[in-house]
Amino acid sequence: MTAVIEPTTTTVRAACPHDCPDTCAMLVTVEDGKAVRVQGDPEHPYTRGGLCVKVNNYLDRVYDPGRVLFPLRRTGPKGSGKFERITWEAAIQEIVTKFRAAADEFGPESIMPVSYLGTQGILNGLNVGDPFFAKLGATVSERTYCDAGSCTAYAMTIGDTAGVDPESLVHSKFILVWACNIMSTNLHLWPYIAEARKRGAKVVVVDPVRTRTAAAADQHIALRPGTDGALALAMANVIISEGLTDADYVENFTVGYPEFADRVEQYTPEWAETETGVPAETIRTLAREYAGAQPSVIRIGVAVERHAGGGQAVRALSCLPGLVGAWRKPGGGILQLPLWAFPVNWGAFMHPEMLTPGTRVVNQYRLGAALAGDLPDGPPIKAIMVYNSNPVVVCPDQDRLIAGLQREDLFTVVSEQFMTDTADYADIVLPATTQLEQDDIMFSWGHLFVTYNHQSIAPIGEAVPNTEMFRRLAAAMGFDDPVFRRTDQEMIAEAFDWSHPHMEGITVESLKEKGWQRLNVASPDEYSPHAEGNFPTASGKVEFVASAAAGGNFVVPLFRQGSNDHQPGQPVDALPHYIPPREAAHTNPELAARFPLNLLTPKSHAYINSSFGSQAFHRQAQKEPNVIIHPDDAAARGIADGAPVRIFNERGEFVVLAKIDDSVLPGVVVSSMGGWRKHSKAGQTLASVNPTEFADLGNAPTFSDTLVEVESA
Ligand SMILES: Nc1nc2c(c(=O)[nH]1)N[C@H]1C(S)=C(S)[C@@H](COP(=O)(O)OP(=O)(O)OC[C@H]3O[C@@H](n4cnc5c(=O)[nH]c(N)nc54)[C@H](O)[C@@H]3O)O[C@H]1N2
Ligand SMILES: Nc1nc2c(c(=O)[nH]1)N[C@H]1C(S)=C(S)[C@@H](COP(=O)(O)OP(=O)(O)OC[C@H]3O[C@@H](n4cnc5c(=O)[nH]c(N)nc54)[C@H](O)[C@@H]3O)O[C@H]1N2
Ligand code: SF4
Ligand SMILES: [Mo]
Numbered sequence: 001m002t003a004v005i006e007p008t009t010t011t012v013r014a015a016c017p018h019d020c021p022d023t024c025a026m027l028v029t030v031e032d033g034k035a036v037r038v039q040g041d042p043e044h045p046y047t048r049g050g051l052c053v054k055v056n057n058y059l060d061r062v063y064d065p066g067r068v069l070f071p072l073r074r075t076g077p078k079g080s081g082k083f084e085r086i087t088w089e090a091a092i093q094e095i096v097t098k099f100r101a102a103a104d105e106f107g108p109e110s111i112m113p114v115s116y117l118g119t120q121g122i123l124n125g126l127n128v129g130d131p132f133f134a135k136l137g138a139t140v141s142e143r144t145y146c147d148a149g150s151c152t153a154y155a156m157t158i159g160d161t162a163g164v165d166p167e168s169l170v171h172s173k174f175i176l177v178w179a180c181n182i183m184s185t186n187l188h189l190w191p192y193i194a195e196a197r198k199r200g201a202k203v204v205v206v207d208p209v210r211t212r213t214a215a216a217a218d219q220h221i222a223l224r225p226g227t228d229g230a231l232a233l234a235m236a237n238v239i240i241s242e243g244l245t246d247a248d249y250v251e252n253f254t255v256g257y258p259e260f261a262d263r264v265e266q267y268t269p270e271w272a273e274t275e276t277g278v279p280a281e282t283i284r285t286l287a288r289e290y291a292g293a294q295p296s297v298i299r300i301g302v303a304v305e306r307h308a309g310g311g312q313a314v315r316a317l318s319c320l321p322g323l324v325g326a327w328r329k330p331g332g333g334i335l336q337l338p339l340w341a342f343p344v345n346w347g348a349f350m351h352p353e354m355l356t357p358g359t360r361v362v363n364q365y366r367l368g369a370a371l372a373g374d375l376p377d378g379p380p381i382k383a384i385m386v387y388n389s390n391p392v393v394v395c396p397d398q399d400r401l402i403a404g405l406q407r408e409d410l411f412t413v414v415s416e417q418f419m420t421d422t423a424d425y426a427d428i429v430l431p432a433t434t435q436l437e438q439d440d441i442m443f444s445w446g447h448l449f450v451t452y453n454h455q456s457i458a459p460i461g462e463a464v465p466n467t468e469m470f471r472r473l474a475a476a477m478g479f480d481d482p483v484f485r486r487t488d489q490e491m492i493a494e495a496f497d498w499s500h501p502h503m504e505g506i507t508v509e510s511l512k513e514k515g516w517q518r519l520n521v522a523s524p525d526e527y528s529p530h531a532e533g534n535f536p537t538a539s540g541k542v543e544f545v546a547s548a549a550a551g552g553n554f555v556v557p558l559f560r561q562g563s564n565d566h567q568p569g570q571p572v573d574a575l576p577h578y579i580p581p582r583e584a585a586h587t588n589p590e591l592a593a594r595f596p597l598n599l600l601t602p603k604s605h606a607y608i609n610s611s612f613g614s615q616a617f618h619r620q621a622q623k624e625p626n627v628i629i630h631p632d633d634a635a636a637r638g639i640a641d642g643a644p645v646r647i648f649n650e651r652g653e654f655v656v657l658a659k660i661d662d663s664v665l666p667g668v669v670v671s672s673m674g675g676w677r678k679h680s681k682a683g684q685t686l687a688s689v690n691p692t693e694f695a696d697l698g699n700a701p702t703f704s705d706t707l708v709e710v711e712s713a
Helices: 058-062 088-106 130-136 148-158 166-171 187-198 212-216 228-241 247-253 257-264 269-276 280-292 310-324 364-371 398-405 466-477 488-493 508-514 547-551 589-594 616-622 631-636
Strands: 009-015 025-031 034-040 072-074 083-085 111-115 140-142 174-178 202-206 219-221 296-300 333-335 361-363 383-387 411-416 428-431 440-442 449-453 516-518 597-600 626-629 644-648 653-660 668-670 707-712
Touching: 009 449, 034 058, 072 088, 088 111, 088 383, 088 411, 088 428, 088 466, 111 130, 111 140, 111 364, 130 466, 140 364, 148 310, 148 547, 166 187, 174 187, 174 280, 187 202, 202 212, 202 280, 228 257, 228 269, 228 280, 228 310, 247 310, 269 280, 280 310, 296 310, 310 333, 361 364, 364 398, 440 488, 449 508, 466 488, 508 516, 589 707, 626 631, 626 644, 631 653
Parallel strands: 111 383, 140 361, 174 202, 174 296, 202 219, 296 333, 383 411, 411 428, 597 668, 626 653
Antiparallel strands: 009 025, 025 034, 072 083, 072 428, 440 449, 449 516, 597 707, 626 668, 644 653, 644 707
């Protein structure tokens, strides 16, 4: 007789790994080694038991038949998607052989890592490969896809402060949502805004598009893309000229006010109307209401940085709360990334000291150019290793990037959960675990909770966490520094500076048990760290005249693989100023004569960047990629609703369906990013038309600074 084995059911505390500000606490139900349910943790104060349309059915991702489960070697032409299964030993051996050959013949800088934020776990995320590539001497990868310009500008003005606790927003009297589509990209913030509104707050959204978020607000201000700086500076002009400043706050807790007041005199509402298309009277009213209703808060999204003057636009916005004394009370100030409150021990993961000084730096945003041999200096790129990223979809210059990936002399390794458009071009594909199959520990860039992710199931197939992949690679390369032998638990022990005051009462053990804990900071009802200045700037004050501007267009820590240094650049004007978009009808009429429409490529509601772009449920929820075009622009081009259209400029083209809708301004078209090339109508996605120019600060991308023409396909 066989014994009856009772099924074992356990609930495991986990954390959503995705590149999203909300970092939801999850509960995973496991039965006999199989995860059978993933839900939000109802006890979590911020995420309140809800996940989102992307992650509600996370098990479909974990158990998707399309998962990469074994190491693969290419058998067909590059891009054909033909592979054979090989062993881990064979895969690692081939990578080591090819990396060594490239290093011997061309030098180690001929090898380049390409990685971003497929997971944002401290172990498996941004920095997981940094020590390995530093030791190898590979080209340093600069990773400025997201918020690098914004962070530079923000830090220049008020320092690397968390600023506002998102949970304090219930106390705000005036909420200005600037270039952020909260309903899609930061869902769990909305209940706080809704609560503030119940208590009488006004919510205003500044966005060229009437998004879900704009539609839900009290007022929508539709400005021309890339003119945010003009609107923000004109607000400062009104606040100063009408005497609406908090003179006492300005006097005590800011520096450079007289110079700033001088500077913004030229930025009148009438001038801003010609730049932004927003009526001068609307700008005046906005400034008066923003200054008058205290505490007021500005929630900025990443799209503010995404044009030629994006950095200065964030500079201007970061000055406004100081001008009106919004920092005095909980719920007042500017909310960018509260990530700054987490004492992450970045050094233990980046290991900047392992870099050889002077190693070549290449920005991933220009990967297409780099693979084509257009490099600042040094040898050609002969090998790349992609992990946590899908550059074919998220990087501009798609056609050139594909040409590069097709080079017979390029050796490409891709570590993935899925056969993405990038993995199709790999020579070797390595299988990566999902969050349920690994341990990790998480910061957040949308709230103030640390979250622990327990592994809940065994890895599927031969998938391994990124940490394990780099341990195997390092061992095979003969790298024997202790850093390459750390276990995941040893890394978790190093994840934070546990002695930092914000970590008081938080230990690895307590986190493992509770799953999440709020940083040891003031409660949301009392969180106002800058009520009396105390900004982490050189002066300790809001710097209208930024002392850090002397350091120039630097790239802040986090954004350069392995490096913890501010990278000095050309000094920049220390006062906020307006830099118009490069590609706009009013700034570049010659280009606009040929390509008159401004293309925006924001986030898709049902994907996280390109993640989930291959899953049936998500593709159905997101529907076929489209472009939203104003009825007047459609009529002028004889475009019918639902018909395929070709969107093009000198850089490239793509084909999607037209959606005629007045939620966009005339002259603006919108196509959400994240759809995959292999599912596209004509073999390209919107990344084909995006520019490779940087914004003014932090080498930020300029996705919103794109002119195109649209015609029936
Ligand atoms: N559903 C979903 N959620 C996500 C993501 C996702 O892919 N899907 N991605 C995550 C990531 S990595 C990030 S960085 C965040 C980003 O989240 P958000 O900060 O919300 O960024 P976007 O969706 O790119 O753009 C937000 C809004 O900016 C507007 N916009 C574009 N250009 C301009 C401009 O020049 N000026 C102004 N004022 N507005 C402009 C767009 O119309 C859009 O509505 O979302 C995260 N959350
Ligand atoms: N046109 C346009 N382009 C954009 C943007 C835009 O608004 N418009 N936004 C930019 C922004 S804000 C961002 S943040 C970037 C995002 O760029 P990426 O970070 O590259 O984002 P994803 O496209 O989601 O690709 C992440 C990949 O990592 C894989 N992955 C997930 N977890 C793991 C893991 O544990 N191990 C390994 N090895 N792989 C894993 C996923 O399957 C996925 O294919 O895109 C940028 N590109
Ligand atoms: S993607 Fe964002 S909102 Fe959705 S579950 Fe993950 S952290 Fe939460
Ligand atoms: Mo991002």
